Amino acid sequence: MKERAMVPRAEFSSYYGRPVLKKPVWAELDIAGYLFTGGIAAGSALLAAGADLSGRPSMRRSARLTSMAALGVSGAALVHDLGKPERFVNMLRVFKPTSPMSVGSWLLSAFAAPLGVAAASELPVGRRLVGRLARPAGLAAAAVAPGIATYTAVLICDTSVPSWHAAYPEMPFVFAGSALAGSAGLSLVLSPVAENAPAVRLAVLGAAMELAASHRIESRLGLLAEPYAEGKAGAKLRAGKALTLAGTLTAVALGRRSKVAAVAAGGMLAAASALTRFGIFEAGVASAEDPVYTVAPQRERVEKVSAAGS
């Protein structure tokens, strides 16, 4: 018998073709947007700490401010998406380890406070207020940043959405890589060329991790990889990959010499990070909308168990 990578569509039955699951009710602009800006906030906080410790003041300044701005947009998007925005503070009513959103709410709080201090120190008014607290605050924010960059992967994978849930082993690596490459890109745009070397290296490393993890999802998931390849989601993800590659190559070749090239490379990398997040979001929604992605893998599992049992 031929090895089957996919479950044949013909074998699955449904109730009038209706979806079994409810697709996420999250607004794409808010939540896919947050996956992007949250990653930028985290990656930029890490870059800012590196710039601070390695004596790159312009890069530190731009990275801290980028991180704070991205976090501000993130917070606004998250509150805006709530059905009852005036109740956003209920997120901090309990700490619930079984809820990645609860964990994330507390992580964001732990991130925002020191980041705010570090970012304030980059403004004339704040510098006098914050004084020597700037560096420890920036390092504290960088310590929480890895959590911010990766918890969102757990958040979307801890659902019944078939193509998200099945991708849980790789998704945090995609998100972490995308956060690093996108943040490195914005740093290339906003920092002087002379300070660009670490951002170029980080773009390469982040892009490599993201592309490798994405490739693994696409080759491992079989039927559930389809939503990542098809339709609008597939187009966004392909464009994201192309821009990641082009941005990385441009950064490596010219990012340390030409400001124009650095800006172009950085813009491509940041756009790629956004496209990746929106593509992943849309692929998940598509996998929840079509009952084949819910029923066929489960049916196959049932058949396997009953075959083993008989």
Next chain:
Amino acid sequence: MTPATGHIVSDHQPRMGFFTDTSVCIGCKACEVACKEWNHVPDDGYAFLGQSYDNTGELSADTWRHVAFIEQPREGGDIRWLMSSDVCKHCTHAGCLDVCPTGSLFRTEFGTVVVQEDICNGCGYCVPACPYGVIDQRKDDGRVWKCTLCYDRIGEGLQPACAKACPTESIQYGPLEDLRERARGRVEDLVAAGVTEARLYGDDPADGVGGTGAFFLLLDEPEVYGLPPDPVVPTRDLAAMWRQAALAAGTFVALGVAAFAGRRGAR
């Protein structure tokens, strides 16, 4: 990940549930109507779906009981009617409850899963978490709604409205253990009578959601009724997910260090 496998109720209050025996459902939709009346569930639209007698479509924020109608062609030009009243499963391991970040969703003393509407902030996380597509957001209100197993009625010793209204006892309410025993007997009777396709759905505490508080006797595969054949609570893999995230987070830091440490002094 909800606490206490199979021991979610105390000694003095047994876990309560529904047994929906679809083999005696006549598709009258009294359950849908009684539920709406008792719970003041808003209008969900007057649609003509062209899907047999089903003009409700699915469970939603405004539909907490949904009767499915399936017409199956048989040999000799006959058709077989399948009718089934679907409802929230009140899972032992409830995905909606696990992921709720505010504590709005909670486990009652009856072992059921209920939304506290004064707490829900409409984050919507429970909606894609449910492996059955039950809980949903009410758009004009922002919060999520679903079957409460008539929490207000059963606390007073009454039956849930749908079970009370069901004219054929297709919907039975009671202590879950009793219902499971009764359901096993019913399957045996049906099989003995030649209905060999009768099977229970959601009765097994070893399944992916730890068994459901509302379970069913079906006459075909679950997916024929729009039910998932092997549902698993997404939080079953949560520990593994956090492990992967921790590895990725560590890599995130390591790459950052490498980017700044590489070729020191080189700008």
